[in-house]
Amino acid sequence: MNPKLVRLLGALMLLFSIIDTAEGQAIVDGVNTQYGQIGTNVTLMCKNTTNRVVEWRLNDSKIIGTKDKELTGTSLTLFNVDASQKGRYSCHSLESGNAYSSVLLLLGYPPGKPQVTCWSARYPQSAVCSWKLENQTYLPTRINVTYSHGIEGAERCSSEETLQGNCTIKDIKLYSNIPYTLKVTATNPLGVRSTINQFIVEEIIKPDPPIDVNVSPIPNQPKKLLLQWKPPASWPDLTFFLLKYRIKYWLEGSARYRMIENIDRTSYTLSGLRSRALYFVQVAAEDFIDNGVPSDWSPPVSARLWSN
Known part of the structure; x- marks a missing residue:
């Protein structure tokens, strides 16, 4: 088979395996996943049914309506959710018990504002920036980091360094009044937060200890x-x-x-x-x-x- 055709088919398969269905929802490898923020209300909808009433289960255990769970027709609303309520929810026929659909509920928080620190311990060769989020998200959170000097095009920090929580800027411009601009963006299914940090290299010199x-x-x-x-x-x-x-x-x-x-x-x-x-x-x-x-x-x- 033509190599280009093989790559095209592979890209199409990946596209169809990850489909955004709504804000906070995705279908990954055929499993419907819904994301919710801890401390808010989350509503789950039963799909693939024309019945007006269904039975809901969490990890195969029947759910009964209480003050913090409301069963309304084919929907289930969880009030003020906490981390213990994550798991696989499924809706079933009242008569046969057959499942109509299921959803994996993952709970956490949107990313907080990245807290950025930059310093140069290897002046005049390089500067390093590191960051941490204001909060623990409990959800997969992607970090994207770019930097630029003046009107020069932005460069992306290497993925290896980004995974370690830092970015090294090499071949730094000495004695320049034009600041470097570093942008750190944190993204997860519940939100996006960014921090832009500007600095003059000579102002962030900080040697390591003797x-x-x-x-x-x-x-x-x-x-x-x-x-x-x-x-x-x-x-x-x-x-x-x-x-x-x-x-x-x-x-x-x-x-x-x-x-x-x-x-x-x-x-x-x-x-x-x-x-x-x-x-x-x-x-x-x-x-x-x-x-x-x-x-x-x-x-x-x-x-x-x-x-x-």
């Missing part, structure tokens, strides 16, 4: 500690894009800390400390000319001052 942070006593120096560290391994260019550092340290048991800023090297001697005491220290990195924001703090390390 690594291999170590603090140690200095022999014969009972009031000093030697602090050493390495730049974040993810920072790509320390020759033309320098980093500086800040230090936070505190005495064991104290809620107060001291801060030292604008350190342009990867070691520092803490002095004027309390003899024989135990001190905790953290280090953060930031762009040398104060673009963006400092990194998160490194995990705390500790050392006790030298004593005879």
Whole structure:
């Protein structure tokens, strides 16, 4: 058979296997699926019957009308539905018990507004954006992410990254007053929500924390500690894009800390400390000319001052 004809027939079969029948409804692989929002009223209609009254079942168990379920002719209305009411509903003949039709009811929420955060830990090479929804939908929710710079055409983030909840923008434009525009759209059978986030790359610089942070006593120096560290391994260019550092340290048991800023090297001697005491220290990195924001703090390390 002609390969083009085979592809055409395959596309037609896929089209007929997924047919939107109404808002919140779909037929997938021959099974009628209806979607409802938790906390609202949902009405199910019996199909393929001319009878005026039918019997409704949920997962093959007969449904009896109550204050939260109303049986009206060939319809079933569920009031203020909750997650426990999802399942396969079917309508049947009162005389024979034969099924007329069935529907799989799935319950959840429309997507909330995506909450987007963008930063550049690998400046000047790339920026990364991540997102999360305001709420759990409990329904299959598709995320689509695009970005653009100025009037340039929008580019779609890779599906692999999108599934992981992030998008990497490479070959970023440096020192541009034109912002990047990132659009995140969440779609499920109950609704669509989008967020548009704009940023200047230099304003979102945020290095990763320094690594291999170590603090140690200095022999014969009972009031000093030697602090050493390495730049974040993810920072790509320390020759033309320098980093500086800040230090936070505190005495064991104290809620107060001291801060030292604008350190342009990867070691520092803490002095004027309390003899024989135990001190905790953290280090953060930031762009040398104060673009963006400092990194998160490194995990705390500790050392006790030298004593005879």
